[in-house]
Amino acid sequence: MLTDPDPYEVRRLCRADDPAGALDLLARTGFDAAALRRLLTGRAPGPGPVPGTREVLLRDENGRTTEMAVHTPAGAVGGRTGALVLLHGVGGSGPRMLSRFRDLAERLDVSVLCPTAQPVHERSNRLDLAGLFGNAFDAPCWNLSGADFPLAALRWARTELDADPDRCLIAGHSMGALATWNLAMRFGDRFCAAVPVNGALSMWELFGTDRRKRALLPNLLPLPVFVLHGDADRQIAPRFDRESVAALRGLGHPELRHAEIRGGGHTLESLDLTGRNAPLRSELADWLSARRRGRVPAAVRHRALDGSHGRAHWIAVDRIAPQAVAEVRAERRSATAIDVAVTGAREVRLHLRGDLFAPGRLDVAVNGVRHAVAFRPDPDRLLHSYRETADPALLDEQVVVLPVPDDREES
Incomplete structure (x- = not known):
């Protein structure tokens, strides 16, 4: 029987493989829904995850698997670490993405999680990328419906690393930025900030306004967003992000930042984002470090x-x-x-x-x-x-x- 359980102990019990056994144990201890909720929402940290870099097998809600590169900082600062889910572009991988941004873990006191995209079977998700990336139509890509590795990575951070649920960030480059825009519009209540880099809302913007995707932009009003794009990007034109930023400003977005990098192309290196002491990287890190998810709204x-x-x-x-x-x-x-x-x-x-x-x-x-x-x-x-x-x-x-x-x- 549980005796004077703390929030971490109860979170761990409820995540175990035997939910019926956990419920029976909690009932015998005298826990009703209110008592269980208070413990599940408690802020007390656990012992903390093992620091360092590793690769893990990540499983999404449909049972598909992929590799995910993870770097956890050496010790939390005054509590639980946060989580930064970083999404690579076409032809990339989680380990390569992590190698460019590993140092953000210590700087932001977050675990950095970089899953590797896999092919998706839903035709609608492939079409979202084909117009931007041409022959990448059947290549590994992110599933914009949410039943994919980015949200699985977020859940993994909360269950395996006991990450602070109010300090979970999503960012991505190129194809990963398209996914960042779309996942943030659809599941913004799960994050405290979003950072799309050289991205777009939709491939259909090549042919005109994608009114259905743009209809989701108001969903971003409660979520802080920092948009970055190179003004010389020839693969995904910066006008896509300019139009999205203008629309959000027109809606009165309260926490929106936009940086268009002069001379920046499509690669991360051309944006001066990969050097540890690059000014834009420092500006982004300072902005991210202040982000926290607010209370559940009325x-x-x-x-x-x-x-x-x-x-x-x-x-x-x-x-x-x-x-x-x-x-x-x-x-x-x-x-x-x-x-x-x-x-x-x-x-x-x-x-x-x-x-x-x-x-x-x-x-x-x-x-x-x-x-x-x-x-x-x-x-x-x-x-x-x-x-x-x-x-x-x-x-x-x-x-x-x-x-x-x-x-x-x-x-």
Whole structure:
């Protein structure tokens, strides 16, 4: 039986291979959902990961595997280390990417994780890259839907390194920057900052505005973004990032930086980013070191093209109409009342947790139609939600699915 468990011990127990056994042990110790949540969200660090450089086998949610190069700094500074997921470009690899940025681990007090891309089978993901990289159409690439190695690397950092979930960063170069833009727009609630380098939102921008991808840009408003691009890049024109930055500025993005490097081409070396004492590298490191994820918001606005990225924080949409851009606006008016407005989707999900909502009756309005929801915190659901992402901010103790009224289903 557990005696006076600390947060690290409980996190480790809940990540183990026997969730039923963990739940039984917690129940016999007298833990209800509220007590378990307090421990899973606790800040106490564990003993810390072994410092140094290594390569590990990383598995994504579909069972595919790849190599990932990891460098962990020698000791945390006042607590748990963060995590920086770095994504390489076409023809690159995790180990080569890590060799250029290993020193950022000590400088930022983060573990640097560099997975290696593998071929994807979904045609839509290959098309996102073919226009930019031509004959790389069938080459290894990042899956922009999220069911891939970047998010698997993030979860690995939280489970294997006990990384600070509020100091998780994503950055990428070239193809990796395209993935950084798209993963940040879809899963921005999992990161504290994003840094695309010589990237673009979409290959379709070569032929005109990709309105569907650009419709997701408002999702970036809560997330700090630092965009870097060489003004002499001949492979991915800097105008792509200029247009994205201009759009975000027009939306009033509060924490947006943009550096266009004079004479910089497509390679990282041409951007003066790989030298340890390069001014731009120091500027970027200083900016990254100050980034922290904020508290779970009471009001959420999120857009989605499909159900794979329909969730943001405690609200989600699904059953999205074909070719629609679904949008949900949800507000926690009180501990017992929620207002939700949805377009472009037929279903909304509430991911309820006891530190945001009071157990018992909740009054939920979806497009003006009111529902009485009985919130019953469930330790089993809480444990399984932690195992899904190992992210305390995405915990839930009950999932409630509600229909969206027909008169507001249009996109």
